[in-house]
Amino acid sequence: MSKSIEVNDLNVYYSDFLAVEGVSMNIEPRTVTAFIGPSGCGKSTFLRTLNRMHEVIPGATVKGSVYIDGEDLYAPGVDPVLVRRQVGMVFQRPNPFPTMSIKENVLAGVRLNNRRISASDANDLVEKSLRGANLWNEVKDRLDKPGAGLSGGQQQRLCIARTIAVSPQVVLMDEPCSALDPISTFAIEELITELKNEFTIVIVTHNMQQASRVSDKTAFFNIAGTGKPGKLIEYSDTAAIFTSPKEQATEDYVSGRFG
Amino acid sequence: MTAVTSSPATASSITLTSGQLPRWIEPVLAVGTAAVVAAVLLVLQLFNPAVWLVLTAVFYLLAIGIGAGIVEGRRKAVDRVVRGLVVCAFILAVAPLISTLWTVVAQGLKVLTWDFVTKVGGSVFDPNTLAVTNTPGALQAVVGTLIITGIAAVISVPIGILAAVYLTEYAQPSNPMRRVITFLVDVMTGIPSIVAGLFAFSLFALIVGPKAFSGFSASIALCVLMIPIVIRSTEEMIRLVPNELREASLALGVPRATTIIKVVLRTAASGIVTGVVLAVARVVGETAPIFIAASFTDNFNADPFSGPMQTLPVMAYTSWAFPGKDIEASQAQAWGAALLLVIVVVIFNLIARIVAKAFAPKSR
Numbered sequence: 001m002s003k004s005i006e007v008n009d010l011n012v013y014y015s016d017f018l019a020v021e022g023v024s025m026n027i028e029p030r031t032v033t034a035f036i037g038p039s040g041c042g043k044s045t046f047l048r049t050l051n052r053m054h055e056v057i058p059g060a061t062v063k064g065s066v067y068i069d070g071e072d073l074y075a076p077g078v079d080p081v082l083v084r085r086q087v088g089m090v091f092q093r094p095n096p097f098p099t100m101s102i103k104e105n106v107l108a109g110v111r112l113n114n115r116r117i118s119a120s121d122a123n124d125l126v127e128k129s130l131r132g133a134n135l136w137n138e139v140k141d142r143l144d145k146p147g148a149g150l151s152g153g154q155q156q157r158l159c160i161a162r163t164i165a166v167s168p169q170v171v172l173m174d175e176p177c178s179a180l181d182p183i184s185t186f187a188i189e190e191l192i193t194e195l196k197n198e199f200t201i202v203i204v205t206h207n208m209q210q211a212s213r214v215s216d217k218t219a220f221f222n223i224a225g226t227g228k229p230g231k232l233i234e235y236s237d238t239a240a241i242f243t244s245p246k247e248q249a250t251e252d253y254v255s256g257r258f259g
Numbered sequence: 260m261t262a263v264t265s266s267p268a269t270a271s272s273i274t275l276t277s278g279q280l281p282r283w284i285e286p287v288l289a290v291g292t293a294a295v296v297a298a299v300l301l302v303l304q305l306f307n308p309a310v311w312l313v314l315t316a317v318f319y320l321l322a323i324g325i326g327a328g329i330v331e332g333r334r335k336a337v338d339r340v341v342r343g344l345v346v347c348a349f350i351l352a353v354a355p356l357i358s359t360l361w362t363v364v365a366q367g368l369k370v371l372t373w374d375f376v377t378k379v380g381g382s383v384f385d386p387n388t389l390a391v392t393n394t395p396g397a398l399q400a401v402v403g404t405l406i407i408t409g410i411a412a413v414i415s416v417p418i419g420i421l422a423a424v425y426l427t428e429y430a431q432p433s434n435p436m437r438r439v440i441t442f443l444v445d446v447m448t449g450i451p452s453i454v455a456g457l458f459a460f461s462l463f464a465l466i467v468g469p470k471a472f473s474g475f476s477a478s479i480a481l482c483v484l485m486i487p488i489v490i491r492s493t494e495e496m497i498r499l500v501p502n503e504l505r506e507a508s509l510a511l512g513v514p515r516a517t518t519i520i521k522v523v524l525r526t527a528a529s530g531i532v533t534g535v536v537l538a539v540a541r542v543v544g545e546t547a548p549i550f551i552a553a554s555f556t557d558n559f560n561a562d563p564f565s566g567p568m569q570t571l572p573v574m575a576y577t578s579w580a581f582p583g584k585d586i587e588a589s590q591a592q593a594w595g596a597a598l599l600l601v602i603v604v605v606i607f608n609l610i611a612r613i614v615a616k617a618f619a620p621k622s623r
Contacts, residue, residue, distance in 0.1 A: 053510055058431055085512030095503035098620035099525050109511035112521050146621045159507070166511055 002029040002200045003069040003086075003169040005050060010064030011229075012045050012054065020046050021229035023064075025219060032192060032201045034211035034238065037221035037253070042230025043204045044174050046221070050202065051087035051172060052080040068169065085109075088168035092175040094155035096147035096162070103143040105158055106130060109166035125165055133161035134191050153184020160191065164199070171195065173203040177210065189214050208254055212242050220250045278330040285323065285339070292319040316347050360601070367598025370395055370591045376599065380592065381557025381583075393588035397596055399559045400574040404603065406563050407474045407553065407570055408543045411481035416535050418482075419489025420524075426490070427497040428519050447487040455483040456548025463552070474563030477553035477570070481542045488541060492534025496527040529618035536611035540604045546572040571600040 005027040012020040020042035027033050035043040048054040049062050052073060066073040073083055096105045106126045110117050117125070126143065130136040135157040139150070147158055156176060163171060173192075177185040185207075192214045195201060205211050211218050219235040234241060234250045245251045293315045300306040300314070320343050328336035372395075380396020422440065430437035459480035463471035500523050508518040524531070554567035555577045575596040582589030 051510065053506065056506060056509055081512055081514050083512075084510055088512075089506075089510035091503060091506060091510075093503055095501070095507045097504060097507070097522060097526070099528075099618075108508070109513070112508060112511065112513040112517055114517070148620065162507075162511065 002198060004029045005170065005200065005202070006067040006070075007050075008065045008067075010046070010049060010062060010066065012042065012049055013059075013061045013063070014057070015059040018229040020049075020221075021231055023232045025232065025235050027200060027202065027217070029200050030196060030198075031216040032196050032203060032214050034215035034218045035202070035204045035221060036206070036208060036211050036218060037230070037233075038223065039206075040226075040230070041221040041223040043221050045230070047172050047174055047202060047204050048089075050170070051084050051089055053084070053089060055080060085166055086168055087170040087172060088163035088166060090156070090159050090163055090171065090173045090176050093179050094152055094159055096150070096155050096158050098146070098148045100147060101144045102139050102147045102150070102158060105147040106161050106165050108162055129161040129165040130158075132164050132195070133157045134187060134194075135161055151184070153180045153187060156180060156184065156188060157191065160188075160195075164195070168199065170200045170202065173201065175204050175206060178206060185210070208242070212238055218242070220245075220247075220253060222249050222253070277332060277335075280327060280330055284326075285343075288323055288326075289315075289319050292322060316343075319343060320347075363594065363597050363601055366591075366594035367601075370595035371598055375595050376401060379557075379559045381578075393583050393585045393592075395588070395592060395595065397571065397574060397592070397599055399557065400569040400571045400596055401599065402559070402561055403474060403553070403568040404543060404570040404572075404600075406561065407477045407549065407568065408481065408539055410475060410478035410563060411485055411542060412535070412539050414478065415482045415485040415489055415538075419486050419535075419538075420493050420531065422486070422490045423493035423497060424519060424524070427494055428515075428523065444487045444490050447483070448491065450483065450487075452480075452484055452545050453547040453551070455480045456551035458483060459548065459552045472552065472554040472567045473565055474553050474560070474568035477549040477568065478563065480548035480552045481545060484545065484548070485538050485542050488538040489535055492538065493527075493531050496530030496534060497523060499530065500526045526620060529615040529620075532618060533611045533615045536607050536614070540607040540611075543603060543607065544572050544600060546576050549573050550576065571596045571603065575600065 005025075007023055007025050007027075010020070010023045011018060023046055035047060037043050045054060045060075050066060050073075054060040054062065062074060064074075068083075068086065072078070097108055100108060103122075103126050104111065106129050107117070107122055110122075110125070127136060127140075130139065135154060138154060139145075139158075147155065150158060156179075160171075160176075177188050180188065189210060192201060192203065203211075203215065215238045217236065218238040218241040220233045220241060221230050222233045223230045234245060234247045236246070241250060242254050245254065251257075293311075296314045296318060297306070297311055300311055320340055323343060324336050324340040327339045375395050375397055377398055378394070378396035379398045380394045381399075385392065422444075426437055426440060430440075456477075459476045460471060462479065463473065463476040467473075504522055504526060505518055508522045509515070513522075549570050550573050553570065553573070555573045556567040556569050558567075558569075560566050560568050575593045578589045578593035578596065
């Protein structure tokens with residue numbers, strides 16, 4: 001279960017301000033695509049347009065089109081709620097629901113949508129999702145304990161389990177490791193390479209080693225200066241981006257040299 | 260590493276120790292000052308508790324300031340004096356509270372029996388003997404209080420919570436509607452309660468004509484006072500819910516309304532419940548608006564839509580202000596009602612704490 005993403009000439013606006021300009025790219029199913037670039041260049045903003053989460057921010061609008069397996073996300077009549085059930089998202093800071101136990105957190109996507117699920121199906125889903133997130137062995141004895149009591153890395157994997165429990169086609173990750181220590185980061189990276197077999201994954205990261213470790217393709221975004229829109233500079237195979245980039249700006253960025 | 264010890268002279272003058280007063284100096288000095296001041300006042304035959312306490316505080320602060328200034332230096336002296344001032348302010352703030360509670364409990368306990376809570380009381384006029392007898396009892400006021408505040412809570416809690424949800428979740432900061440509502444809520448928070456009573460009474464006078472006394476109109480008056488409190492406290496609690504939780508829920512494909520109900524309100528539930536119960540506790544003691552809108556009576560009336568209704572604060576006021584023939588008995592009624600009211604408020608606060616604890620997010 002995974003789908004391709006096709007983006008055509010996408011512009012993102014915050015009210016009148018053009019934040020991201022003219023992005024086009026094709027993302028293959030069952031791949032990991034990494035977005036890299038300096039802070040404020042619009043990577044996260046662009047990522048959020050892939051499941052219409054940008055609409056949560058007042059005044060954010062989009063021009064252009066995004067096709068998930070040929071279906072336009074921005075066609076009239078498309079319900080953002082249904083889009084988000086297809087395209088899940090993991091955030092920068094782990095955000096388990098503090099009022100829920102570990103088990104309830106995993107089932108949140110099902111339960112909050114008022115879908116009825118039998119107790120045995122629920123247990124199966126919890127186990128499958130937690131195994132999928134490499135968390136099952138650590139928490140199987142305390143599923144009824146609060147999710148907020150786990151460590152930061154475990155909480156982030158809990159959030160991933162919660163996301164894959166609603167069986168999306170695509171999983172978006174917005175700097176999922178930036179609040180975690182190296183060991184937890186390693187656990188998440190391992191997980192990403194496993195999840196690739198089932199989902200299309202798009203990940204925003206500030207860590208270029210991480211991009212080169214986990215991703216098949218890499219997109220480099222940059223910004224000409226404050227107040228200017230962010231642009232997609234180069235999008236290619238990860239190996240090509242890190243060894244033989246076509247653009248000077250990409251080479252400067254990935255080699256740690258600027259200006 | 261050697262930046263500080265630029266010259267041998269300054270290096271040798273740097274020490275890490277300073278003079279210290281013993282740890283027990285503050286309480287001992289306070290007690291000592293109190294004893295000395297009491298002795299001097301007794302000798303001069305000027306003893307008076309208020310003068311004694313004030314002079315003790317003044318002399319204690321002078322003594323600790325000068326003493327610490329000499330032994331420990333300026334910084335610690337200031338620290339000790341300010342700490343003394345803070346304790347004085349605390350005692351000043353708490354003293355009237357404890358005094359009031361003490362008086363109410365001491366006077367109220369004389370009349371507070373189980374019968375006082377479960378029997379209708381007041382002055383009873385016997386037409387045969389023309390005698391007015393006073394029987395202790397506050398059931399009519401207990402029932403009235405519960406009915407009137409209950410109706411007020413049932414009306415204002417949903418309105419208040421929904422208004423707060425609108426203000427925090429739906430209205431943009433630039434929305435003119437939101438500014439108007441926020442402004443009106445601020446104004447309503449400061450409305451004198453007597454105005455709310457007059458409003459409710461005149462409203463019902465227009466609807467049902469003169470003599471519009473009823474428990475329901477008193478409930479409306481309490482709503483006017485309660486809604487802004489509920490809106491304010493709920494708003495604060497909802498704002499404390501991290502935005503990340505809303506995003507997490509929305510990203511799972513949960514519709515906005517469900518997100519608000521099951522994530523935002525659920526996470527804030529503990530604080531919202533506390534705010535609501537404290538708002539109820541705040542209006543349960545209102546006297547003026549109920550006195551105007553529901554009047555007062557010694558008769559048992561459990562129908563909020565017709566006739567005067569008694570409540571505990573109004574009973575305390577009327578028994579004291581308009582005593583029957585047996586003034587002592589009326590005043591005892593007033594004290595009993597006051598104590599009962601305090602107990603009701605304490606019960607509300609306890610419920611608030613228990614419920615808040617039950618709803619609070621846990622981490623272990």
